[in-house]
Amino acid sequence: MLDVTRTRRRAFLVGLFILTAYGVLFSEATDSALVVMIADVISGLSVMGIAVLILPYFVNIDKMLANLYLVARLVEGGLMVLGGFFALSATTESWRGFIYDNVHIYAFILGGFLFYWLLYKTKLVPRFISIWGSVAIGVLLVSTAAKLIHITIPVLDYLLILIITNEFFLAIWLMVKGFKFETTQEVRS
Numbered sequence: 001m002l003d004v005t006r007t008r009r010r011a012f013l014v015g016l017f018i019l020t021a022y023g024v025l026f027s028e029a030t031d032s033a034l035v036v037m038i039a040d041v042i043s044g045l046s047v048m049g050i051a052v053l054i055l056p057y058f059v060n061i062d063k064m065l066a067n068l069y070l071v072a073r074l075v076e077g078g079l080m081v082l083g084g085f086f087a088l089s090a091t092t093e094s095w096r097g098f099i100y101d102n103v104h105i106y107a108f109i110l111g112g113f114l115f116y117w118l119l120y121k122t123k124l125v126p127r128f129i130s131i132w133g134s135v136a137i138g139v140l141l142v143s144t145a146a147k148l149i150h151i152t153i154p155v156l157d158y159l160l161i162l163i164i165t166n167e168f169f170l171a172i173w174l175m176v177k178g179f180k181f182e183t184t185q186e187v188r189s
Contacts (some may be wrong), residue, residue, distance in 0.1 A: 008178040014051035014053050017046040017173030018167050024080060033088050040084025040096075051111075057179070058118040065114055072111035079104045105144055112137040112163070124179040129170055136162035 012085040024043040051073035058066035079099050086096040115139060120130035140163055143156040 005158075007112075010053050011174040011178035014050050015171040017050045017053070018171035018174070021046040021050070022164075022167070027087070033093075036096075037084040038086040040087060041081050044077040044082075046077075046081060046086065047073055054112050054115075054124075057124055061118060067120060069111060069114035069118060069186030072107050072114060076104060076111050079107060097154035102188045105140075109137060109141050109144065112140070125170065125173060125177075129166070129173065132162070133166045133170065136160075136166050139163070 021043045023039040023046070030036060031133070051070045055066055055070055058069060059151060080187065083096040083099045086092040086099070113134065116130045116133035119125055119133070120127055136159075137158045143153065143160060146153050159184040
């Protein structure tokens with residue numbers, strides 16, 4: 001029973017951290033540099049927390065990809081924390097924009113592909129969630145690549161809602177249903 005409780009608690013925390021990682025969106029709703037900094041730091045730490053909490057399940061499937069996933073998420077989260085501190089000063093605010101517009105997105109995409117592939121392989125959640133997330137990350141990749149060559153495809157921009165809805169669905173799923181316990185029994189964390 002202890003393993004079930006620990007696994008459920010871990011899944012709940014992963015779901016909660018997925019939701020708090022979206023705190024970065026608060027920066028669009030406020031002019032307060034302090035609020036932006038706090039939101040970015042909490043979001044960045046949440047991204048790192050997700051990776052650390054789920055890593056033991058991923059390592060059993062593919063150690064190299066699991067470690068690459070961890071690095072991608074640590075870089076992504078670190079960039080978010082750094083961006084938060086850049087938000088505190090008008091002279092460094094443009095650096096925050098540079099981080100999010102030109103660097104962070106690639107760590108997010110790489111981490112996202114690895115996350116959904118490893119979720120698919122581990123069967124920690126129903127596969128349709130992993131497939132949905134992979135498709136959504138693919139749309140984000142195509143949209144980002146198109147913008148690199150100055151092509152705007154409005155339909156792709158609208159389809160970006162797929163990643164947001166997927167991550168919210170996944171977060172709620174994990175908080176309510178948790179991981180499939182059968183797939184976590186061999187994991188010692």
